[in-house]
Amino acid sequence: MLKLLTSFLLLIQTMTEPLKPPEIWATPIPDFDSRHSWDYHLPATEYGAGHRGIDLLVSxxxxxxxxxxxxxxxSGKVVDRNLITLLSLTGYKASFEVVCTDLTEGDWVSEGQVFGQACKGDPGYHEHCQNCVHFSVRSPYGYLNPLLFVGKLKPSQLVS
Known part of the structure; x- marks a missing residue:
């Protein structure tokens, strides 16, 4: 029975895709260090209140x-604002809002290529910060802090 259980657990482990270590990406705007707010806050529950990204201060x-x-x-409108999501070759998704672009789903962009510009939401859209673009990162397991991917946040380490 122990052999069967061990074999089953090994099979499950090989079938599930592990979370890849964070990559280091280029920053989406110049002067990134001085032009973003550090207010990523993962909520306690999947649908709880929080701030699942950071805000880039833009013109x-x-x-x-x-x-x-x-x-x-x-690439399109979500309720009252334009949003674009880029999918990396390793499966991470980076979303930016409010961003206007001519790109459509399936278009390819290279690192460093302009993919859009900061714009305003529809009349009545309530911005949670003035002159900013929200930048979030998702993996198949949920939201992650974008600062980790631009080399501005070191991963936690458990020490004994």
Whole structure:
């Protein structure tokens, strides 16, 4: 019975895709260190209140550059604002809002290529910060802090 259980656990382990270590991406705007807020806050529950990304402080119309080689997995309006999501070759998704772009789903962007510009939401859209673009990162397991991917946050380590 122990052999069967061990074999089953090994099979399950090989079938599930492990979370890849964070990559280091290029920053989507110049002067990144001084032009973002550090307010990533993962909520306690999947649908709880939180801030699942960081805000990039931008000028109206400022261009944003792809932090990695990617395919556009979404480009369009969500309720009252434009959003674009870039899918990395390793499965991470980076989303940016409010961003206007001519790119459509399936388009390819190279690291450093301009993929859009900061814009305003529809009339009535309530911005949670003025002149900013929200930048979030997701893996198949949920949201992650974008600062980890641009080399500005070191991963936690358990010490004994």
């Amino acid at each position: 109206p119309g400022q261009q944003l550059r792809a932090p990695f080689d990617a395919v556009v997995s979404f």
